Amino acid sequence: MKAVLFDVHGTLVVKGPREALDAAQNAIVDYLSRHGFAVTLERYRQALADNAKRFRRDVEELNEVGFYQWYECLLADLGIPLQDRDWIDRLNEEFGRASAATAHPMPHALEVLSQLRRAYRLGVVSNSMAPNTRRDLAVAGLADAFDSVVISTDVGKRKPHPYIFNLALANLGVTAEEAVFVGDHPIEDIAGAKRVGMKAILIQSPSRADTRWSELRRGDSALPPAEPDATIEDLAELPDAIARV
Template sequence: MFKAILFDLDGTLLDRDSSIKHFVSTQYDRFAPKFKNIRKSDYISRFIELDCRGYVWKDKVYQSMISDFGVQTITWEELLDDYYVEFINSCIPFPNLLKTLDILTKQGYRLGIITNGLGDFQRRTIQGLGIENYFQTTLISEIEGVRKPEAEIFIRALRSLGVMANESIFIGDRPDVDVMGAKHIGMKSIWKRDLGWREPENADGIIDDLGEIPLIIERFL
């Protein structure tokens, strides 16, 4: 019945919260001599607060950081460049990511990613996770010119994989963007639980761990 499994990226495959904490910690270490009067814990907590779980552009985040801490020894552009270059080294997957992708691949499913974000940055994130070779298609909103939950980006992904909506499952952490976006075009949807969001009432399934995916798909058959 099902031929394709598609995934969101941030918060679904990438443990973004852990990745951001790791990155900001290492960024502070790289530039510590320029942050003479800033405590590391304050730098990390302020970045996370301003970042708003990825929904604030990093240029705005770093401009605010420079202003808030009164930094004059480095520019926000330098910190932003460091973010683009170095984040790939802080990409932390959720548990059982590679194991699950191996299982789904061996079971013959076509795999895809649909993610909102910047093209080059999201591609580097996928590379940082070491998963790019598992997927037959990857659609990124900046490149496509459309964003989830718009139907068009889901339709393009399905067309690329050569499958119909009712032959496909989408897995993501955002109830409004991922679950609803997929269901609106007739896909099955699985919610990757995230305590930052209220549990959706209309998801076809809910998982806490990526390792649960093969079993929950079996229940759909």
């Protein structure tokens, strides 16, 4: 084994879901108000829901919506004129700063990554907004641990699509057979990684503890659940699990 790749949220980074989301949404509403656009929190949340519906088919087909495309459509729903990308970056900076304030590493993440770096190339593959996930990794103190970071809004495809995994493998200069993927989602992480030929280790995230695998299926409906090569409950177990797979 030459490389270990990771999911981010629920695997390496934990955030206070409700608190982080509330703070981030209020930060955007405040930013819009300061720039002359009076938007209530309720209206903003409705626009978010409408935007999610608009792009649902893309997500189901594992096509990722671009970062700026998402924001441009969201602003249009709010009746806000088209803004340039620098303005959108500043708006998202407000969102990301508030959201990342509650980001912290999973237990034992720092020491385990430090240990693994001595023997493996490390990478990240995440379904998320790239600027915000990079900020989360930085706030959690993990950003410098990785040789490659591949995020869906940068590359146009979402896990479990093979493209995003294969791109990460190419970035690390390894084959699928030389890599193991670690994640908390049975379809996006485990089945997706195994489909391209990687070994896969499931970390049992508390956020998914009561969720049936059948309820997690989305996107590529032809992709069945796959059994992980190992299952762990704590990242401290990961080095031994990698040695066994």
